[in-house]
Amino acid sequence: MNANPRLLSIHDFTYQLPPERIAPEPLPQRDQSRLLVYREGELTDRRFYELPTEVPTGSLLVFNDTKVVRARLFAHKPTGGIIELFCLEPVAPHRAIEPAMQQTGSCVWKCLVGNGKRWKSGPVLLEFMAQGQPATLTAERQEVADGYSLIRFSWEPAELPFAEVLRGAGHLPLPPYLNRPDTDVDAVRYQTVYAAQEGAVAAPTAGLHFSETVLQELQARGIETAHVTLHVGAGTFQPVKADRMAEHPMHAEPISVTPAFLRQLLMHSKGPVLAVGTTSLRTLESLYWLGVQLLQDPSSADAPLHVSQWQPYEPGSEIPAAEALQALLHYLKKTGADVLHATTQLLIAPGYRFRLAQGLITNFHQPESTLLLLVAALVGPQWRQLYEHALSNDYRFLSYGDSSLLLP
Structure with missing residues (x-):
């Protein structure tokens, strides 16, 4: 060298x-x-x-x-405030991406949390459409370490794979320096x-x-x-x-x-x-x-x-x-x-x-x-x-x- x-x-x-x-x-x-x-x-x-x-x-x-998965989620607190969750990598029950995307019912991911100081306790919710039917995603914060949070997601209908949950509920994570929301053009x-x-x-x-x-x-x-x-x-x-x-x-x-x-x-x-x-x-x-x-x-x-x-x-x-x-x-x-x-x-x-x-x-x-x-x-x-x-x-x-x- x-x-x-x-x-x-x-x-x-x-x-x-x-x-x-x-x-x-x-x-x-x-x-x-x-x-x-x-x-x-x-x-x-x-x-x-x-x-x-x-x-x-x-x-x-x-x-x-x-x-690219639609890894940015905007969930609502019961009081109406919005919490942003940016899914970084799966933790449980799978750490590998492929099986984690096919997981049904619930899972735990390492996430970045926006507006996290306003999220004191309790779950936050997100309602969305998946495969033509109404669906609900619940997120609960389990622990915080090194600037990340471990978030437990659960959803109904539980038989949906997590990939479908993100497709229906998520937004594309554009690079932070673009500093704008994603659009239909970005989706393609x-x-x-x-x-x-x-x-x-x-x-x-x-x-x-x-x-x-x-x-x-x-x-x-x-x-x-x-x-x-x-x-x-x-x-x-x-x-x-x-x-x-x-x-x-x-x-x-x-x-x-x-x-x-x-x-x-x-x-x-x-x-x-x-x-x-x-x-x-x-x-x-x-x-x-x-x-x-x-x-x-x-x-x-x-x-x-x-x-x-x-x-x-x-x-x-x-x-x-x-x-x-x-x-x-x-x-x-x-x-x-x-x-x-x-x-x-x-x-x-x-x-x-x-x-x-x-x-x-x-x-x-x-x-x-x-x-x-x-x-x-x-x-x-x-x-x-x-x-x-x-x-x-x-x-x-x-x-x-x-x-x-x-x-x-």
Whole structure:
């Protein structure tokens, strides 16, 4: 490693982002956004619908197919006051997203609570329509810790899965910096066209630019595509408050991939592997470190698979990527699992050496964010030139903003 990310100061990864450059709404058409192509140090201005002509021949594009759930709930106290509940992650009876979304009757989630000081005791209620019939959701606060609350939800009709409860009662959790309520437009546009697996509380925004037309054009040009799942957590908006990255706790997020995807990665040799979004990139790189872990410490197979924040920066692993992927396939065969489930806290920052991803499609990120660190790890100090070009050429920034194709 040519740098120690623990010693990095986040203040070295900042730039002036004028508020008017933050895109408040999506463009009328997904693929009309602008695309800044960075290829071996050269910058070119394009439109996103031109992406298929810019992607290297023989590439494999890896998409995150997570789907944003309507995780914001506005419940009423008996006295009429409104309490906002932002569902972050399930706690009981399931901690994994997929079974938690299918849970019926009642469940416990970790939530952020708005207007919480006005909620002294007792349940709050929310009435809504689900599957064409009236329904009621009751929320009770069980405990408060570290700024979060554990909320027990129960609902009638009890046979409804929690996914249906959120669909009927909830609102899309738009990024906090948009500072506006969600609309019918957001219901469509704050999801990717290929979203499939419910569980994210923020969109994998690099994918928002892809239209069916762009996907068909990629296919026509022989570009391979594949899907992984990382359920984006609210931690993606967590600011870095520490002076040194060593003191910043990276948030953990669940990932899942199929054996078919691992085999596709192993067999792909025609061109670069390009991640669509930082979440796809973190998933790809986390797979390498999970495989390394299984090879170096076979007993780790007995515990839930997890990549820690600093694992890649420990004294080295020179295990080839193919061996790491084979280890994951062997683990799945041995355990009889049809999907690889794990969690990742991986922090990608300058000093990181990429093992599986060779390029990235991504939006323009907030100053002093872990997402900007990831971009700097991929393209090096030229990230400044990239962002200065975008700022001086009227690119739109953040979730609903424009896109970039980074081919270092």
